[in-house]
Amino acid sequence: MLHTKLRAVSEAQARLESLRRMLTLGAPAEHEYLRVTRLAQKLFNVSITYVSVLDGQTQYLMSPLGMAPMAIPCEQSLCQHVVKGKQRIVCEDASQDERFTALPSVLGAPGIRFYAAQPIHNAEGHVIGALCIADTQPRILSDEEALWLEDLTYLLEATIALRYLSFSHEKALVFASTAGREAMTDALTNVFNRRGIIDMANHAYARCIHENRGFSLALVDLDHFKAINDEFGHLVGDEVLKEAAHRIQRTLRGGDIIGRWGGEEFLVALPGSSPSVLQDVGNKLVQVVGGPVIVGESKVQLSASVGLVGVGTAKEVFDEVAWLEAADQALYMAKERGRAQAVVYSSAPG
Structure with a gap:
């Protein structure tokens, strides 16, 4: 049991270090996130879309539509469960889901009911957040829509990977120097x-x-x-x-x-x-x-x-x-x- 806990801590630490490298050295620009959230809002006909990025304590909303950009504690985040579970979450009515009923974004503004989120992996393979679609009315996500959400997330991951590869190229040039080599x-x-x-x-x-x-x-x-x-x-x-x-x-x-x-x-x-x-x-x-x-x-x-x-x-x-x-x-x-x-x-x- 102790070995399992230590390994979980080690993996969480590796994820945070990877995220910090991405945010400081290879993160997409805001307008690159916005292209995806704007397309998601039209495609799924929902009132709220955003990209979430979670570090150890805080969730950051990137290029949100239908919500203001903000940073909130991870324990108040719907997306914490996506990062922990490393898989897509679909909730038809958050007010009826015990994971979400007490969260401020469900109890208060914007009053989220429908919520679906696909995990985002960075170029090092770590789950760093999620592409989220939400609405103030309960609804379902069809199998076809689930594939669309997966495809949009893949495009976002590709953008992140390109940024990372650009940084990796710079790192390779540094390595090529005598001291690095x-x-x-x-x-x-x-x-x-x-x-x-x-x-x-x-x-x-x-x-x-x-x-x-x-x-x-x-x-x-x-x-x-x-x-x-x-x-x-x-x-x-x-x-x-x-x-x-x-x-x-x-x-x-x-x-x-x-x-x-x-x-x-x-x-x-x-x-x-x-x-x-x-x-x-x-x-x-x-x-x-x-x-x-x-x-x-x-x-x-x-x-x-x-x-x-x-x-x-x-x-x-x-x-x-x-x-x-x-x-x-x-x-x-x-x-x-x-x-x-x-x-x-x-x-x-x-």
Whole structure:
């Protein structure tokens, strides 16, 4: 129970941090929200439309029609239930719904009765608020209208994503500077370091959520690396690490990401990969990394063990701890079975 509560707090904190990044660096302009609320008012023939954005304490009404722009405490917000439940809410008469009967916007002005809201996801996959339509008279929302509301929200999410991508491009330019590159790159192998691979994997995972694509991780460990250092020396060991990183990079697709996780371990993020292909991916990594490495007059026979985990995109945040633990368990099994092989974690992690 405590673990569940701590994880909920962690996810809520991640949502707030993501929202703050969006509001300060990549939020749509007011007129971009207004296009959507104006279209929604005409399409659904309702008196009230607005975009709500909720942080930890306050709901902000963006480009409202039929209501004044305002900020209210989250506990007085109809939309708090959309953010918590992460799914659409349709209420035919709020005065008869115990979730809403005591709220000021139902008891007093504007006297909301009908209320429907579709959750809005930002480009990092977090629910940040809702596109809302409401009226002062009870009514139903037809199945066709529910699809329209979903489509309008998708257009709004696309606008948010474009803003985010524009910011991400600026961030990439900063990263391209010497200081940014060095801060996230392993000096020896010239791939991402631990900080860099986690940062890039987070962004890749967020894109997979938005695009409804799979996501997987692979841990690649060089077998008997301590023995290589002991026999040939650390300078040769360093060259072996460089060659291993180069070989892993040769196997990857354009969107895959590699980082040195520590010591002789590399972490590979595989956006868009499905569980059905992971064994083949792992086998290919074992095959390509393995083989002799020539360093001067030394010939080192290299092999690697690989642990893989398919994590999907069911979670809103990149769960580094649970998923790396699962990949590490699969890697341990590969070692136990004799090394130089790949094992896929067999159950859903985290």
